[in-house]
Amino acid sequence: MAKDEFGLAVIGCGTIGRVRAELAREHPGLGWLGVCDIDERAREGLAKDTAADFHTDDFHDLVERPEVDAVIVATDENWHVEPILAGAEHGHRLFIEKPLATDPVESARVLKAIEDHGVDAVVGYTQRFRRRFITSRQRILEGAIGDVTTVVTRAFMNRMVPIATLARTKEHRNLTPMVVSGTHSLDACLWLLEGIEGKQPVEVYAKSGDRVLGEYGTKDNTLAIFTLADGSLWSMNISWALPATWPGAVYGLQIGIVGTSGALDIEDTHRDLVLASEVGQSASVGYAPNDYDTPIPRHVDFLGSKPFGDDTSIGFWGPMREETMTWFNRVLSGRPTHHATAADGHRNLLVTMAMDKSARIGKPVELMPDPAALLID
Numbered sequence: 001m002a003k004d005e006f007g008l009a010v011i012g013c014g015t016i017g018r019v020r021a022e023l024a025r026e027h028p029g030l031g032w033l034g035v036c037d038i039d040e041r042a043r044e045g046l047a048k049d050t051a052a053d054f055h056t057d058d059f060h061d062l063v064e065r066p067e068v069d070a071v072i073v074a075t076d077e078n079w080h081v082e083p084i085l086a087g088a089e090h091g092h093r094l095f096i097e098k099p100l101a102t103d104p105v106e107s108a109r110v111l112k113a114i115e116d117h118g119v120d121a122v123v124g125y126t127q128r129f130r131r132r133f134i135t136s137r138q139r140i141l142e143g144a145i146g147d148v149t150t151v152v153t154r155a156f157m158n159r160m161v162p163i164a165t166l167a168r169t170k171e172h173r174n175l176t177p178m179v180v181s182g183t184h185s186l187d188a189c190l191w192l193l194e195g196i197e198g199k200q201p202v203e204v205y206a207k208s209g210d211r212v213l214g215e216y217g218t219k220d221n222t223l224a225i226f227t228l229a230d231g232s233l234w235s236m237n238i239s240w241a242l243p244a245t246w247p248g249a250v251y252g253l254q255i256g257i258v259g260t261s262g263a264l265d266i267e268d269t270h271r272d273l274v275l276a277s278e279v280g281q282s283a284s285v286g287y288a289p290n291d292y293d294t295p296i297p298r299h300v301d302f303l304g305s306k307p308f309g310d311d312t313s314i315g316f317w318g319p320m321r322e323e324t325m326t327w328f329n330r331v332l333s334g335r336p337t338h339h340a341t342a343a344d345g346h347r348n349l350l351v352t353m354a355m356d357k358s359a360r361i362g363k364p365v366e367l368m369p370d371p372a373a374l375l376i377d
């Protein structure tokens, strides 16, 4: 039965929580808004800017409120689990930022809780809301390139993103290029092949290096070969150690897909929109959680390379708008959408961690592994 209004709790008032809460304020179905952050400045700033009805530093107080029926978990990567469990226990609809968790056993626990409580939960794989991926997926499904034999994925990222991400926490163990950011490209590729028989990954062999970002507590890169169930091959490669002066503010992606009767070449590096300026761009035009800034200004910028969208004088525009507004509609109407499910989020975590494990042990890893087998001693 469709509803007219929903009550929303936003847990985590940083970069992404702010984007989603401000979009909620624009949605005609928003009946009540509560926000939560342990950081007073972030919490009070967002509460004021969105005219929130309630704010607190304790997410339990928020999810218990009778007005709430939907929860956005936008805390930083290592702090998703407890708010998700609290939201699920109260039977709320959940929108969870990726990754579902950073510990594979915790991720399995979270997925089980979501399933046991029967709550509707989605994960923020925002690239699914870009027209280029939606239309590519449709053509593959329609058989335009025949049976897929080969997938090649190259993700390049400016090193400002991992440096800013790692600066938020001392718990770096699972904050690898694939778990934090490559997961977006990985999800996009698996989604492009979703529903096609034989295209599930069954084995991965990977290598990683850490020459530049080792001192920050992470890897520079991960290069992997996946074997799919029918023997087709997928190479998934990421470096998130490109210099801070690299014109891609955040993400540049190329995906090549070859089939038995065609090929699809997705160029998503944003080199078609180049800004050059004598005025140095700061990190804030890219991704700058906690006011992170780079000491080196960038004079050339690939506009559009911030993957979730841009803040502008007319509001936030980009795929995160479509993703968030579509979810609000789902909350109101109950109708299914193409958001990633919690099960997709759990799978993505296991696959990215299997890549990291293969790189660590120097051997292929079979998929899907038991979550406990992915724990780092």
Ligand SMILES: NC(=O)c1ccc[n+]([C@@H]2O[C@H](COP(=O)([O-])OP(=O)(O)OC[C@H]3O[C@@H](n4cnc5c(N)ncnc54)[C@H](O)[C@@H]3O)[C@@H](O)[C@H]2O)c1
Pocket (backbone or CB within 6 Å): 011, 012, 013, 014, 015, 016, 017, 036, 037, 038, 039, 042, 057, 059, 074, 075, 076, 077, 079, 097, 098, 099, 124, 125, 126, 168, 180, 289, 290, 307, 308
């Ligand atoms: N979908 C996308 O394209 C996309 C893009 C960037 C980031 N993300 C994801 O969004 C999430 C948030 O990233 P961000 O950039 O907004 O980070 P951020 O650091 O800007 O914000 C996180 C906020 O969570 C708060 N927080 C942490 N623990 C808390 C707790 N227990 N209770 C309440 N508040 C708590 C922090 O104080 C901080 O204000 C991450 O998981 C990140 O990977 C998604």
